[in-house]
Amino acid sequence: MNEFNETQKNTLISMVSEDRFSTGISDKNSHIHDISCHYGELPAGIIWPESTEEVADILQWTYAQKIPVTPWGAGTSTEGNPVPTCGGLVVDCTHMDRILAIRPEDMQADVQPGVFRKELNRKTGKYGLFFPPDPGADATIGGMIANNASGIQTVKYGATKDYVMRLTIVLPDGKIIHTGCLAPKSSSGYDLTRLFVGSEGTLGIVTQASLRLTGLPAHHLAATITFPDLESACRAVTAMITSGLEPAALELLTPNLVRLMNQEKDLGLPEEPSLFCEFHGISEATLEETKQLTSELCREYDAAGFSFGMEETHRKNLWRARHEAWETIHRAHPGKETLIVDAAVPISKYPGMVLFAQAQVDESRAVGYVFGHAGDGNLHVVLVGDPENAKEWKTLEDINHHIVARAVEVGGTCTGEHGVGIGKRQFMRQEHGESLDLMRQIKNLIDPLGLMNPGKIFI
Ligand SMILES: Cc1cc2nc3c(=O)[nH]c(=O)nc-3n(C[C@H](O)[C@H](O)[C@H](O)COP(=O)(O)OP(=O)(O)OC[C@H]3O[C@@H](n4cnc5c(N)ncnc54)[C@H](O)[C@@H]3O)c2cc1C
Incomplete structure (x- = not known):
């Protein structure tokens, strides 16, 4: 449903105030797309409640009217999670x-x-x-x-x-x-x-x-460590996690992503398989010790380059670059969409998983950037292409399928952190088997009319 009649509009306005309900096209357009390649169906309206009581009044009314409702936060999801698939009412929670x-x-x-x-x-x-x-x-x-x-x-x-x-x-x-x-x-x-x-x-x-x-941690140590090949970097991850060093961040980056970051931000980072790490400590002395131990451990895995820093600027630059990885990739490929792999596996399986993913990208000659929250066994591949080009997009989807299938096979998941949304629904049966039926029963019990964020998690 994409339009409200006058009575419906007036009812919704009466529950909030005139300036907190909109049927304007620009508001509708800004609530049909997150950062993913999934686009929704135009909602009939957007409402901005300010309290629990207002939300309760709204949902009581939508339930009686059988109107689909999609909650909206900042719209930064990567799987179409807040995208309305049946129009209806978007409840924007930012007020x-x-x-x-x-x-x-x-x-x-x-x-x-x-x-x-x-x-x-x-x-x-x-x-x-x-x-x-x-x-x-x-x-x-x-x-x-x-x-x-x-x-x-x-x-x-x-x-x-x-x-x-x-x-x-x-x-x-x-x-x-x-x-x-x-x-x-x-x-x-x-x-x-x-x-x-x-x-x-x-x-x-x-x-x-x-x-x-x-x-808040008292002291921080940031580190960039480079390796001659991807396998050594991944094996160092497993070793670091099992060593008791307790990194506060442990991120893997592959050379083509570092290259993009260098081009955009002039970082001067070595374009090698790299680990970006952070450690938190109660004193600089304990972090000095951590630094020594980390260097020794990584040398066992042939680490070649080390850059350590305890200053705020060192840390901020590193994480700004890493946090902006997705935007950097997008800016480097204007007009293209991305398909984001978010598999996670047990930490012992991480090296095999990363090598498998990189091989999938290379063998398919696809444009893809492999990186991830390595310390959590979480692997991202940002695959770049044009959904209008059916052959190219099918190649990217096949890569996603193969990586997820392998992750589930070794005891992992199709989504480590981004959620199921629209994009990962197809993998839910494979991952959960009969438990998916119980999830569906829970959904039906709480939402028997299927009005809340329809078209998500379940196909
Ligand atoms: C550059 C970039 C990097 C990112 N990196 C990460 C990362 O490292 N780790 C990670 O986990 N995610 C990451 N994300 C994804 C995203 O930021 C997170 O999933 C985030 O939790 C989405 O929050 P949001 O406020 O944007 O919610 P939205 O995208 O607006 O909504 C998310 C889901 O929450 C529902 N929702 C919103 N508000 C409510 C509510 N009040 N009650 C019930 N349901 C509600 C929506 O219906 C939707 O299903 C990244 C995104 C970007 C753009």
Whole structure:
């Protein structure tokens, strides 16, 4: 459904205010596409609620009217996760942007879902605390909860699911529920909080979250380490993870991506298989020791180049370049779309997986950049092409299929962090077998009319 009638428009305006509901074409167009190659169907309207009560009124009404609803955060997903597939109403959560409380003594914060993670960290930083999950984009907390997002520091600090304690959720029929508690631990019944984390807005809308925070590290050590070949770099990753060195970030980059970064940012990095690492420590002395141990360990894997730095600028430059990898690739291939592989495997299988992925790209003569959150066994391949060119795009899809099939075969997953959205639905049966039927039953129980973010997770 792509249009509301006058009565429907007036009802929706009466639930918020005139300036927080739109049927304008530019607003519609800015809510049918995330950063992926998946485009949605124009919604009939967009609404910007400010409170749990407003969301409850909206969903009670859409349920009665049988109108599809798609929640929207910052729209930075990579699999079409917030893209409306049946038109309907988009509930844009960015006006629910208040940090409601920071409790430094409990290391917790209560937030509305439209708070951006960088803003949260600016505020909690004053108390020496931070919320560690860090997708490259400045995403909203609601979008991160819905996708169970993670990032470069997940190897040490965990993913979003590890930081969500309590949620307020509006169910598809408008009923408000609270899940979880504020105690550091609980064994009380089914873990409904974890059910909603990663549910991609298919079960309801998160309107408030209590988050666990952690202490800001006192000292940082950033490192760039280069290797003569990809296999040595990957084997060093496995060794580093099992060594007890506890990197706070451990990222793999292949030479063609480093080359693009150098061209764009004039970084002067050696164009070799590289590990970008970060370590956190209580003193510079402990980090000096970490530096020595890391060098010794990596030399065993033939590491050739080392660059270490404890200054803020060293670290910031490194991570800015890494965080902008996707944008850098896009800028280097104007007019093209990307298909992003997001497989994750047990760490012992990582070297084999990376070599397999690189071989797939090379043998197909495709344009593709292999990199990833190596410390989490998470592999990205950004494949570049034109969806209008059926042959070229089919080659990219085949590469994606082969990599996912191999990842699942060795005990991994089709998506380490980006979520299923539209793009990874095709792999869900392969990965989950009969458990997918139970997921479907849960979906049907909570959303019997199938109105919440339709066309996601399930085919
Ligand atoms: C350059 C770049 C780098 C990235 N790197 C990473 C990375 O390293 N790791 C990673 O995990 N991701 C990464 N991402 C992907 C993306 O940033 C994350 O998936 C992020 O969590 C999306 O948040 P968002 O606010 O943009 O949400 P959106 O994309 O708007 O929505 C995400 C999902 O959440 C649902 N949703 C939104 N708000 C709510 C709510 N209040 N209640 C219920 N459902 C809701 C939507 O329907 C959708 O299904 C990257 C993206 C970019 C552009």
